[in-house]
Amino acid sequence: MATFFLIIxxxxxxxxxxxxSLLGSAWPVMQPEFHAPLSTAGMLFMIVAAGTIVSSLASGRMLNRFGTGKVTLISCIMTAGALLGYAVSPSLIWLILFAIPLGLGAGSVDAGLNHYVAAHYKAHHMSWLHCxxxxxxxxxxxxxxHFISGGNAWRQGYLTVxxxxxxxxxxxxxxxPLWxxxxxxxQGSQQEEPEILGSGHLEEAAQSARPLRIKGVKLALFSFLFYCGVEATVGLWGSSFLVSMKGLPAATAAQWxxxxxxxxxxxxFITGFITFKLSNRTLIRGGQLLALAGAVLLVLPLPAGFSLAGxxxxxxxxxxxxxxxxxETPVRFGKKHAQTIMGYQMAVAYTGSTLMPPLLGFLASSISISLFPFYIAVSAAxxxxxxxxxxxxxxxxxAISSSSIDIS
Known part of the structure; x- marks a missing residue:
């Protein structure tokens, strides 16, 4: 049953x-139809992101009250309805209105599913989930x-999705009922497993602590902010950097x-198999070092081919x-507040992906897009x-928990 449900x-x-990635693909043909400025896509993205942040912050209370299954179902109804609304929108104001439920639905289901898998499945399942x-x-x-290649049929694309x-x-x-x-x-199988060192001490301490006051939570939140900032910034500005600074054609840059x-x-996908041998902490550290190495490769004044490698x-x-x-969230901060902290992490993650790419855009317009690799390297560091x-x-x-156990 658990394996079948994991497929769901x-x-x-x-x-x-x-x-x-739907709006970005459709916007070149949507823009002239709605007689909208090019920057309107960014405004729609910001509205969706704002709704996602709000629903992520509220997800802890919603999930505790209604359960992950019901919240996921309602959130998917909201996103499906919003996409259908995009397909039939007669004007730009309707796109703006439907962007609100699209963001609100995405945030709750993201936080809910991540917490559910973190609490009830192994680490490799989390990696494959995000794959x-x-x-x-x-x-x-x-x-x-497929739909816009033969003409202005973006509405059929939205209808299909x-x-x-x-x-x-x-x-x-x-x-x-399966949730x-x-x-x-x-939960029955987890009770048979040995307790993680320090987790019992953390659960006891967390009973009276607010989630944001647990030691390390704020460090984790800022780690999420910089991670999503790096991921989104490379995706948004990587092509512009390759065209402007490396002289690549736009189509080649997009492919890279x-x-x-x-x-x-x-x-x-590969990480899912590696988790059988290495801990989450080791994989996080190794991934961060590798990402930093890739950013440094972009910084160096090397031929364009090295940028692809970077x-x-x-x-x-x-x-x-x-x-x-x-x-790692339940292990780091205890199961009592893991669901709420997961929502905070989602909110901060979306904040990073919403604010950090525009910040580079502002700096690039004021100075130069050549700042791109340095911005990525500093953020990764x-x-x-x-x-x-x-x-x-x-x-x-x-160590403190181990010492208290030895003394007792």
Whole structure:
């Protein structure tokens, strides 16, 4: 049952990735139809991101009250309805209105599914979960490209993706009773496992602590901010850097950036197998070092071919970081507040992906796009330093807990 249900969760994460790259693919043909400025796509993205941040912050209360299954079902209904609304929108104001439920639905389901997998499944499942997000994010441009290649048929593209989402709604509705059953089976098996050193001490201390006051939580949040900032900034500005500074044609630059996303997707698939041998902490550290190495390769004044290698290495390095940090949440901060902290992490992650790319855009317009690799390298280094400081906090906590056990 748990394996079958995991497939349902994977399908839900494919659907979560589908809308993320849909607007960018369709906007070149949507823009003239709505007589909108080019920058309007950025405004729509910001509205969706704002809704995602709000729902991520509120996800802890929503999940505690209604459960992961119901929240996921309602969120998918919202996103499917919003995509259908995009397909039939007669004017720009309707796109703006439908962007609100699209963001609100994405945030809750993202936080809910991540917490559910972190609490009830192993680390390799978390890596594969985010690999399937990459599958969805890769499929939607292909779907949209199929419809707009022969003309201005972007509405059919949105209708198709909305149909896929409504199909998932039916599946989630039919499997709604499984959420609690799988959770109970998982909890029963976890009770038979040995307790992680320091976790009992943390759970006891967390009973009276607010989530944000638990030691290390703020370091973890800033690590998420810089991670998503790096991931989104490379995706948004990598092509512009390659065209302006390396002299590549726009089509070639776009293809090279797709290799970067391919590195993330393939890297997460491979990471799922590596988790059988290495801990989350080791994979996070190794990924951050590899991402930093890829950024440094972009900084160096080397021929254009090395930039492709830098993008691919950066993508491979980023691959294990996000899913492994998410899976570590209950271990790092205890199961009592893990669900709420997961929502905070989602909110801060979306904040990083919303604010950091525009910040580079402002700096690039004021100075030069040549700042791109330095911006990525500094952000990757900040993520590494924050993560290592968090590791020291966790190590000290485990040592204190071990000492208190020995004394007793």
């Amino acid at each position: 969760i994977y399908l839900a994460f494919i659907s979560l990735g589908l809308p993320d 399937f997000w990459g599958v969805g994010a890769t499929l939607s441009p292909l779907i949209m490209g 909305a149909g896929i989402q409504f199909g998932l709604v039916v599946i989630l509705f039919l499997t709604l 609690d059953k799988v959770a109970k089976i998982s 950036v797709s290799f970067y996303y391919g590195g993330i997707t393939v890297g997460r 993008l691919l290495i950066t993508g491979l390095g980023l691959a294990p970081i996000y899913p492994c940090m998410l899976h 900040a993520m590494l330093l924050l993560s290592e400081r968090l590791n020291r906090v966790l190590t000290r906590r485990a």
